[in-house]
Amino acid sequence: MDTRRSSGNRRSTVSVSAGWKGGQVSGKPQRKPRIVMKFGGTSVANVERIKAVAQRIKREVDSGHEVAVVVSAMAGTTNQLVEWTRAISPLHDAREYDTVVAAGEQITAGLTAIALQEIGVPARSWLGWQIPIRTDDAHSKARIQHIETAELVRRFEEGQVPVVAGFQGLGPDNRITTLGRGGSDTSAVALAAALKADRCDIFTDVDGVYTTDPRIVAKARKLDKITYEEMLEMASLGAKVLQIRSVEMAMKHQVRLQVLSSFEDKPGTLVVDEEEIVEKEVVSGIAYSRDEAKITLLSVPDRPGVAAAIFGPLADANINVDMIVQNVSEGGGTTDLTFTVSKGDFERTLKLLEAQREKLGFRKLLSDPNVVKVSVIGVGMRSHAGVAQRMFKALAEKGINIQVISTSEIKVSVLIAEEYTELAVRSLHTAYGLDAA
Amino acid sequence: MDTRRSSGNRRSTVSVSAGWKGGQVSGKPQRKPRIVMKFGGTSVANVERIKAVAQRIKREVDSGHEVAVVVSAMAGTTNQLVEWTRAISPLHDAREYDTVVAAGEQITAGLTAIALQEIGVPARSWLGWQIPIRTDDAHSKARIQHIETAELVRRFEEGQVPVVAGFQGLGPDNRITTLGRGGSDTSAVALAAALKADRCDIFTDVDGVYTTDPRIVAKARKLDKITYEEMLEMASLGAKVLQIRSVEMAMKHQVRLQVLSSFEDKPGTLVVDEEEIVEKEVVSGIAYSRDEAKITLLSVPDRPGVAAAIFGPLADANINVDMIVQNVSEGGGTTDLTFTVSKGDFERTLKLLEAQREKLGFRKLLSDPNVVKVSVIGVGMRSHAGVAQRMFKALAEKGINIQVISTSEIKVSVLIAEEYTELAVRSLHTAYGLDAA
DSSP states (O other): OOOOOOOGGGOOEEOTTSOOOOSSOOSSTTOOOEEEEEEOGGGGSSHHHHHHHHHHHHHHHHTTOEEEEEEOOOTTHHHHHHHHHHHHOTTOOHHHHHHHHTHHHHHHHHHHHHHHHHTTOOEEEEOTTTTTEEEOSOTTSOOEEEEEOHHHHHHHHTTOEEEEETTEEEOTTSSEEEOOTTHHHHHHHHHHHHTTOSEEEEEESSOSOBSSOTTTOTTOOBOSEEEHHHHHHHHHTTOTTSOHHHHHHHHHHTOOEEEEESSSOSOOEEEEOGGGOSSOOSOOEEEEEEEEEEEEEEEEEOOTTHHHHHHHHHHHTTOOEEEEEEEEOSSTTEEEEEEEEOGGGHHHHHHHHHHTHHHHTOSEEEEEEEEEEEEEEOGGGGGOSSHHHHHHHHHHHTTOOOOEEEEETTEEEEEEEGGGHHHHHHHHHHHTTOOOO | OOOOOOOSTTOOEEOTTSOOOOSSOOSSTTOOOEEEEEEOTTTTSSHHHHHHHHHHHHHHHHTTOEEEEEEOOOTTHHHHHHHHHHHHOTTOOHHHHHHHHTHHHHHHHHHHHHHHHHTTOOEEEEOTTTTTEEEOSOTTSOOEEEEEOHHHHHHHHTTOEEEEETTEEEOTTSSEEEOOTTHHHHHHHHHHHHTTOSEEEEEESSOSOBSSOTTTOTTOOBOSEEEHHHHHHHHHTTOTTSOHHHHHHHHHHTOOEEEEESSSOSOOEEEEOGGGOSSOOSOOEEEEEEEEEEEEEEEEEOOTTHHHHHHHHHHHTTOOEEEEEEEEOSSTTEEEEEEEEOGGGHHHHHHHHHHTHHHHTOSEEEEEEEEEEEEEEOGGGGGOSSHHHHHHHHHHHTTOOOOEEEEETTEEEEEEEGGGHHHHHHHHHHHTTOOOO
């Protein structure tokens, strides 16, 4: 039997946006451990890899887990589909864009279900509109609002593995929505939250989260565990392992995430709540982002509302400002203001500021796109003094000048000249004792 | 506004399987002429062609038509998707197969809608499950049962062009179904019937239906009109212009079909009811099929039930028998039986018959895969004597031996040695006065 019940009465629904705390065992006693396994584009890039993915799933099923699978499109497919929509119209209807690009995950969901059946694992594909995974109507960047799980759970009990097309949902207009690039990670975490899964495994082409970029630091170490907060800082600072929204959602719903390789059979990195980590490192990792450009306005009139006057027009133009530092200037009644924007917004920002030079009243504008932001990250620094000081000292010893500093509870970031990137990251990695033995 | 009404009350539905007679003007007075335009895989093979298709559609809209569009997958896409399903499992779940292959039409539907919007034509894509196009549950070869048209008609009134993904529907299990290869033709005809369209234009890579295969006969002529019955015979005899089921459906619902080229801007061939054709040709075309293999059983016991004993096992093995001739044999009490099967079933048929040789009691089995079936087709032969005689005479004049003859109301078919194919088709084309001036 393969018909979905459409009677409203039987449905139990879990609203992902509610404040539900996951991870606990559900109402039924002695439930099998339940995991969500998500496979990215390189993991399902061709027929052979899809077959390998099926074997990986089968092992989890055979070891007594209830498994739900989420798949991305085959590597390259989404780019091809996006390219076609752009070639036909640069300003295309986002609803049609969603219809086109969602086809990629539809294909892999079906193929993966076939691969599972072929090796004796009962499975079926589920598209966003079939479950349904309800989203808002923000086509091409929709947010999941609600996942109906009753039918999936019923089929778990029959031993069937649902293979869910990632990245897609159903909008209030009864049309396909997509969640933005990398959205399959979010699909997986949302499904794990709704199913109250014990873990959500994100299979990708790297084997975990590292203390820093292994391409720069040969002695970078894979982390066994990292907190949600640290992972968020790592992700937003340039370590492109997980979509940021998926980590935020995992943190909110307390979904235990694991990042691991689909090509090697070994544990990856667990992303968990701080409480799960007994021995907290003061610093867990060093991140860097080259996507920064620095702008300094000299001798800005030091009066109330001047910051709003400067940053208001940038916000209106959809330009994100990252680091901001304001210093008292030497001359009386004026101040110097330094901030960073992404390299892609750099030229546009300069034009906007020059156009309002008289209104803003600054004396001179300095700019430098050849900068990098380097950050040390760790929840342990909340309870340890001197973390920032060690950073400044390590950089000073190498003769690296710090241009801007910004700090948060769990990170310290500095802006330095781009040419020092590798040297700075390596020095800090050693200074905080992160080097592999 | 882009939300589908889901209230049951407002929906008017046209059941395609009902005996409704289309073609008339609907209840509303002064309705715009309404056409369905279907574009095959070569017509939407890439971004440039999709843009050209959009221009073609715009011309019909600008000239005052209400237009609904049906698209196939980009040429090659369906083959690639089918190949993947087979590579993963030769015996795959037809429901998953449907999920995978339907993605092709989903992509072109979205892209074509974008292309239309780009040139100022209001348009939106519709997937099988969104309309919905309801089918039975025969996955991978489903039949359309019902198309809901109220919402499409409402949008016609707002000037919107629906771009419908061909080949796909929604099964009773709430899963995607597909209609079998070439199924987009059927989607188009069913939609035309449900919408009571004035015409259904099938855009393809040939510019119409010819009196015979132009690759064999240089003097083949494009037909302006052909009857449904003739088209069915032409299609089933090897002229691969339209899916047979689509012609059957068009005949049943009296949908006026036009086959035309998407690359040239000129009229194609109209497939219509016999009554619409005033000057009926006695013979409209010459068809041939090389996919025939001949088997003769000599001295079969001439008793009741012997034909059933022979053909029963073939039917059980899903082998279609085409031409059958039974002659009185020279010896008393026995008969000779000749029939044809498709070349793909030839070896299997021989094995099945040999295995039952004793039970069937024939003396000898003769076989010949090197045969071709040549047919002359025309509704006019109903009222004209001597059509078959002219065929026999023309073939005899060229020294071509006729092995088997079969006739129906509107065709005469003969089986001859394959090496005479071209000669026979050319001779008959001339004999019936079909040659272009």
